[in-house]
Amino acid sequence: MHTAFERSATLNGNTMISYVEKVLENMPADWLNLTTHRLDIYNEEQAKSQFLEQLEVLYRNNVTDKTALNELPTAYDYIRLGHPLSCLLEWVVAGVNDLEAKSVISFSSKVTPILAVLRKNLFEKKKTRILYTGKLPSSFNAEMIRRVYGYTFDLKEVRGVEDIPAFDGSTIFVAPQEDIFTVKLSSGIDFFLSTHAQFGSVLLINGAQNKGYVSDIQHVRRRETIAMTPANCLAALRVLTGELSGPQGGDVEVNKAVVIDALKEITGTETRALLGSSGLSVQYAIMMGLIDHALENHPGKDIKIIVPPNCYGGTNDQARRVAACLDKVEVLDLPVDGGNDMVQGVEKVLAEVAKQDAVPYIIAEIPTNPRVEVPDLIKLQEALEKKRTTPNGGIAVDPVFILDQTFCPNVHFLGEGEVLSTVRTISYSSGSKFPSGGLCTAGYCVGNKLAESLMEKVEAHLILCDNEATAHQVEILARQLPSMNQRIMAAYTNTREFVNFVGEVLPEAQINFVSEELAAQGFTPSVFSLGLPTKGNTPEEKEAYKRALNLKLINRMITEIPDESKYCVSYGQLKGCYWTVPATSTQGTTKEGDKDYIVRVALSPDMDLDRHKEVFLQFVTTAI
Known part of the structure; x- marks a missing residue:
């Protein structure tokens, strides 16, 4: 059932556009600048919908004053999941195309929405075909997606939406468009992905038979990527209202060089840092890059992702989501605080993994969250370095330590002579915290010298998922990291x-x-x-x-x-x-x-x- 806004939008597009124009003139500064929002005015079960329901009331009454806009409830708690401007953008796209607002989902990435549908269909045991006009997103790597992610699909270039034969399964139609607001939907298209070189992408979920995909696709956006950024949503909406919007972020290569140099000094490392659209985008690239590395270097072996059960929910959930997709991957618990000792836990779990002749990847926060505990680092180093044998007398695969350093990104763990320099280690941080001071979500990761070959794989998957930091995010980091x-x-x-x-x-x-x-x-x-x-x-x-x-x-x-x-x-x-x-x-x-x-x-x-x-x-x- 369509809302009053959605029914009227296609009949009176000028009214909608003029309303959006006034909203953009009067919007609260926080819509553009905040990365996290207040929980006391947030209902997670009604994320996005509660915000839009009250926005539609304002729309029907033609109310656009700043006070009224400021009193709208929080759309999402973390801005990477969605925010007022992404909700507004999706609402407009839905109205123009006669869809429900929940069926439109914007992404900073042009590839991850495709992966979201493929993931759902993996569990549904449903076929997927990807049709495209012009070119697919440049980072889309069909071979790697099939080999590492375990997704299956057919891929075909077509002339347009009219050139779509019948198919027993899901059809994703990918089209690069300057106008991301207006698309041509047909009954043969289940998912229309409108991609834009600068802004990201907008996924339209078509037909009542596909409503069950909404929450699953939203969850991919929550855990493996981010919504279209506030800056890019604003630029896209200004294009809709007739305002010219130039590229955001200045000279990205100059800014990136500033950030990478700053991170070398901050982390005490010499290897090149990688910049992602969020901490979880970076973590996902680490996960998939390490799995790719294991598939090539330890074929046939099981992979164990070892995670503290009470750590940050995004880390916990993402690791389990990755394991759910791949038969050779399993999550093991690593109790680390609240009376549990991280060193003893590492000793125990690595001994068990060696017995199984599997590949161990350990994720941990130092200090731990929320107990703010730091393990005995020398003993941790010894536990990670320890040579272990498999039941047949072979040498067990040594672990990779994945360190979430968001709480204390200034501590030198990885540089020459530091405590984790002798263990393959990758450190990462969420950029919405200290790196940007809460001004953007972009995250980063660095590796020590022993992890250089691993970082190549991480970078490949960060690029594949189109999860690199945006130009505007890099500009913010370049401004904030030095202090x-x-x-x-x-x-x-x-x-x-x-x-x-x-x-x-x-x-x-x-x-x-x-x-x-x-x-x-x-x-x-x-x-x-x-x-x-x-x-x-x-x-x-x-x-x-x-x-x-x-x-x-x-x-x-x-x-x-x-x-x-x-x-x-x-x-x-x-x-x-x-x-x-x-x-x-x-x-x-x-x-x-x-x-x-x-x-x-x-x-x-x-x-x-x-x-x-x-x-x-x-x-x-x-x-x-």
């Missing part, structure tokens, strides 16, 4: 002072943060977790009381300091203070028993620390 280490130290200083204050006024609280000794070694995160004191007669009563108290604290902080404190999942931002409960945000896809119902607090270099102390003290004296 990153200074911002990290300033944010750590604020965090240490606040942690000490919390310990003084609420000594019975459980605080998870790095010790002074670890900080002296360079581990200076600006995130800590807080277990508030609880009461009750049973474990269930105590847990319920603690969870309610968590939210009371968060609500007090964001209510009393609305300009700085947000109920939000991010950190590494330029300003303010962010509060969340990992179990309900960053650990969203983690198994329930592994979730942490504690408060996670992230401080920035620029905030009113005295005011935060004052409000926290008020909370302690009135609520505890």
